Amino acid sequence: MATILLSILLVYLSATICMCNAATPTKFPAIFIFGDSTVDTGNNNHIMTSLQANYPPYGVDFPNHLATGRFSDGKLVPDLLASHFGIKQLVPPFLDPLLSDEDVQTGVSFASAGSGFDDLTTAMNGAIPVLKQPEMLKQYSARLKGLVGEEEASKIINGSLILISAASNDFIFNFYDIPTRRSQYNISGYQDFLQQKIQHLIKEIYDLGGRIIGVAGLAPIGCTPIQRSLKFKTPADKTCVDNQNMDALNYNSKLKKLLPELLASLPGSKIFYGNLYDPLIDIMTRPQKYGFEQTMKGCCATGLLGLGPFCSPLGSTCPDASKFVFWDSIHPTQSTYQVIAESIIETINSIL
Template sequence: MDSMRAAFITFLHVAILSSLACAKGNNRTSPRPPAIVVFGDSIVDPGNNNAILTTVKCNFPPYGKDFVHQQATGRFSNGKIPSDLMASVLGIKEYVPAYLGTKLSAQELITGVSFASGGCGFDPLTADLVSAISMEDQLNLFKEYKEKVKAIVGEEKAAEITNNAVYLVATGTDDLANTYFTTPFRRLEFDLPSYINFTVKSASSFVQKLYHLGARKISVVSAPPIGCLPSQRTLAGGIERICNPTYNQAAVAFNSRLSNEMQKLNNTLPRARILYVDLYTPLLDIILHPLKYGFVESKRGCCGSGTFEVTLTCNSLTTLVCEDASKYVFWDSYHPTERAYRILISNVVQRYGAFIN
């Protein structure tokens, strides 16, 4: 059985790499996007939180365990994150750097950066609760970034880069998992349907502001199956740590509204190519059927007990780390492993490849 499983995993790796290679090859037949620009939360934060005063940090081992030189860059995983993988698939570059905290070369700037901040959400309160960079402040950083690009390549070329870049927006998980379900602030003000309406309205406002700053190709990522995250299993899944159906139903409702709203914007904003990207469905399938994808664990993270450790509590001094993170769907109690992300990005390429290019 072990040899069969090993053979299957090898086959799966080859299939995923072939899919990504095919996507890269396809991109060569059409103009390659000049840049990728990223907004959102910890899923796509490559280290912006290193530069701000917040407890939501991961610039220490064992984070980065399987990254280049085993470096803990501030990425909330053991290796690459979705923005890196998408940039590579599109043939832009291998890593999307954080805008804050490091000195970026001209080439790094003009090919795109990430403004994402772990702990933020479409709801402004979500960022305030953990002192993350709000989505509005990320837009302000983008305005600053545009001026830097203009200084490097000139106004006309800078506008061309802005208009033809690919924009990735990935947030909303913390709005539901933390701000609404875990803390009482918003529940005193909204019932769940009203809160979902509020967050989707905030998402729509963000995308429209981004559009009016020159963005045209904008991909907005769905919320994941929140009730199946290891941390939420621990907090709300009972003694058996089952997936919490209430949390998942909330994510489904949010995603449905978000999808409809993005389609509406796509139909009304001239020359816009706004795409709603469903990660809920493929991630839930991986979680519920891990062996099908070559994983052995989908209920716990690789770091520590895998039930609650995330950010500061996932560290080399107080926790053990699994030997092979590629066997785990989740790296810590909240964030997937690089291998899980690779499978998800492969799914995105297969389903939306022509649109995102």
């Protein structure tokens, strides 16, 4: 009898241990990304555009030191979010011809480097406008239905984490550096124009089944090395371009007002604001808190004006990108993206 009882106890304990060690169910079945180079995991590798980052030193801190098309030394926020929430380690680009069925079921990035909400932003660079990216979601949905059936595909899309991150290129390409829109709009009017585009995009994603949608605000554009350099600020000058940062704050205030209105008008949706501005400003003003040493220039090339082909294998690269806030003259390092991702994760956990 004692032997039987001991065997039962061992079976019970074994089952309990297995239950405890089982993987925690993920909060989201998949992740979908819309936007620009800050969230493009490699789509531009597969379209006709010069805005590509599929060569060294891009990817120097990525697994196996691969240059995948991500405009950074390593992973981007989509990868960090997917990993944190147990979806997968890396978010592949939708246009990758080798995209696996498994990756289709857990999500992709539709983002395109150089893109924006304004179609004029991509008129010269060949990138995929953000408002055209839902067309890829339609194609994705058709493939997903073929894999798992219509009902399960709907469940996956309904329950997925969707992130939209764009608008910096709109201001840089169309208002600040190349003032093509200034003849039509003042800064407030152009902000309103872009946010009308955001409304249209969110409603289209909602109609395609998306329900949990995060929209990133603007980062402090005036702190990027390229914008500082174009205003003749040197690395020794620790100030940002104040008017551009103020414009970003005003844009973000409008976005934070818009999103609750959209939430109320789209039944069953969960729409939230992704704060990029505050984490980056905190990094810029208190770099030692995060382990950064260089805030005013990027790690590759001169770090002041260069990106893309200017960050080439023939150029110089800093020995430790984790000490730099920026990788090139526009894009953050993986270490900076980690801080941003942690802020977004905190927001997501607070609303879901």
